[in-house]
Amino acid sequence: MKPKDSQAESMDRxxxxxRSLATATFAGFSAAASKLVNPAATAAxxxxxxxxxxxxxxxxxxxxxxxRELQLGSVLPExxxxxxxxxxxxxxxxxxxxxxxxxxxxxxxxxxxGQDQESRNGGIFWYPxxxxxxxxxxxxxxxxxxxxxxxxxxxxxxxxxTVDHPVDGWFLGPRKLFDISAADDPGRWPQxxxxxxxxxxxEGENAPDILxxxxxxxxxxxKSDYQHGPYGPRDRVNIESMLWCYAHSGEQRLLDKAQxxxxxxxxxDLAQMIExxxxxxxxxxxxxxxxLAALLYMYTGDARQLEISEAATRRVFKYHxxxxxxxxxxxxxxxxxxxxxxxxxxxxxFNLTWGYLAMATGAGEYADRIERALFNAGMGSxxxxxxxxxxxASQGTKELRPRSTVPTAITALNIHLSLLVAPGISLVCCLPxxxxxx
Numbered sequence: 001m002k003p004k005d006s007q008a009e010s011m012d013r014x015x016x017x018x019r020s021l022a023t024a025t026f027a028g029f030s031a032a033a034s035k036l037v038n039p040a041a042t043a044a045x046x047x048x049x050x051x052x053x054x055x056x057x058x059x060x061x062x063x064x065x066x067x068r069e070l071q072l073g074s075v076l077p078e079x080x081x082x083x084x085x086x087x088x089x090x091x092x093x094x095x096x097x098x099x100x101x102x103x104x105x106x107x108x109x110x111x112x113x114g115q116d117q118e119s120r121n122g123g124i125f126w127y128p129x130x131x132x133x134x135x136x137x138x139x140x141x142x143x144x145x146x147x148x149x150x151x152x153x154x155x156x157x158x159x160x161x162t163v164d165h166p167v168d169g170w171f172l173g174p175r176k177l178f179d180i181s182a183a184d185d186p187g188r189w190p191q192x193x194x195x196x197x198x199x200x201x202x203e204g205e206n207a208p209d210i211l212x213x214x215x216x217x218x219x220x221x222x223k224s225d226y227q228h229g230p231y232g233p234r235d236r237v238n239i240e241s242m243l244w245c246y247a248h249s250g251e252q253r254l255l256d257k258a259q260x261x262x263x264x265x266x267x268x269d270l271a272q273m274i275e276x277x278x279x280x281x282x283x284x285x286x287x288x289x290x291x292l293a294a295l296l297y298m299y300t301g302d303a304r305q306l307e308i309s310e311a312a313t314r315r316v317f318k319y320h321x322x323x324x325x326x327x328x329x330x331x332x333x334x335x336x337x338x339x340x341x342x343x344x345x346x347x348x349x350f351n352l353t354w355g356y357l358a359m360a361t362g363a364g365e366y367a368d369r370i371e372r373a374l375f376n377a378g379m380g381s382x383x384x385x386x387x388x389x390x391x392x393a394s395q396g397t398k399e400l401r402p403r404s405t406v407p408t409a410i411t412a413l414n415i416h417l418s419l420l421v422a423p424g425i426s427l428v429c430c431l432p433x434x435x436x437x438x
Contacts, residue, residue: 052206055248062247062298066362072203077145089148093139097154102128103135108158108194110165112176126177126186132158133194140197144204159201162194163213170220172198172213187229191217192237192288199244215245219253226261232285233269236261239292243299255299262296274311278319283329283342286316287349294360306360313357316350324380325372326350347377
């Protein structure tokens with residue numbers, strides 16, 4: 001759905017939600033059947049050409065879920081949401097590779113030098129691959145939805161290079177992360193982040209070669225047991241992409257591997273995650289790992305796994321929630337006093353987790369919490385004049401000009417969770433964002 005001049009400009013959030021209802025598809029139905037959702041509503045909406053479904057997605061994606069995501073490109077933004085994504089593409093996300101480390105150094109695109117070598121401030125060597133993974137994911141999804149050719153080509157560069165240059169014929173990533181000592185090894189956490197961008201591009205470009213490369217990587221990877229990684233066992237987060245690969249390829253070994261990785265999690269780790277008391281675990285790690293059991297439930301129907309994720313989430317709601325809807329997390333989970341806060345990454349990560357729980361359970365509470373956090377902790381903290389730039393002296397009198405910007409990670413969150421669809425229910429949960437909020 002593309003904006004239609006003044007009509008698009010005047011569309012508010014409620015109009016966007018109402019018109020999006022017409023585009024919901026039933027899980028398990030073909031793309032063509034999506035036009036049968038609600039004839040009256042459909043007539044009021046713009047026509048959208050459904051994307052060609054990738055691989056086995058329509059048959060195998062989250063068979064036990066109440067809701068599931070539509071393939072990227074099934075519904076396109078219009079109105080103020082389209083305007084916000086344009087701001088994103090033309091603002092900081094679209095120009096970070098022009099001036100900002102590490103986005104200007106070709107990570108996932110031939111660069112083998114870590115942050116300890118590339119940055120004048122030094123640092124942990126593998127950070128750039130993690131950060132570039134987040135950028136690529138958000139930038140590609142933004143570009144795809146608003147048909148921004150420049151940003152799309154820019155974000156596809158690291159994706160295409162990585163897929164076309166596997167190490168040892170299978171490993172997706174730099175050789176520096178392949179040949180590495182155990183003491184320095186970040187595990188497969190950088191891949192867990194970057195592979196979300198690969199999945200987005202595979203869907204958006206209808207590119208089976210990207211899917212095949214991801215499947216090959218996981219099936220041939222015997223170097224990692226997926227039980228390690230930084231700031232807690234973040235290797236396990238690759239379960240998310242293993243299941244995505246299974247859903248699109250139909251390769252049973254990928255589902256088996258995801259289940260095997262989870263089965264190796266020590267019972268003490270699971271017990272610690274669901275304890276009825278405040279946690280001090282790293283916030284991003286808690287959010288990322290606590291969603292995995294719910295993901296496995298959506299593929300296996302094992303209700304015990306869903307109970308684990310829900311118990312962990314109740315713990316966060318009970319002991320760590322701040323008034324803006326996001327848990328108190330400055331690196332580790334914190335209290336709820338007047339000096340406690342959170343980082344942008346936690347706004348994103350916890351909302352992604354709650355999105356999966358909304359899919360698994362169909363409970364509206366999770367959608368309500370996502371909306372509260374996204375508009376308040378997320379977009380409410382990004383104001384039009386929150387970032388200023390100084391006009392160069394060569395252009396005359398110095399002045400400060402506003403530069404509205406939306407963090408790339410929040411763009412990725414918005415696009416990941418923009419549509420959840422349910423079998424037999426014409427319902428869409430839209431999670432747009434606005435830099436004018438707050």
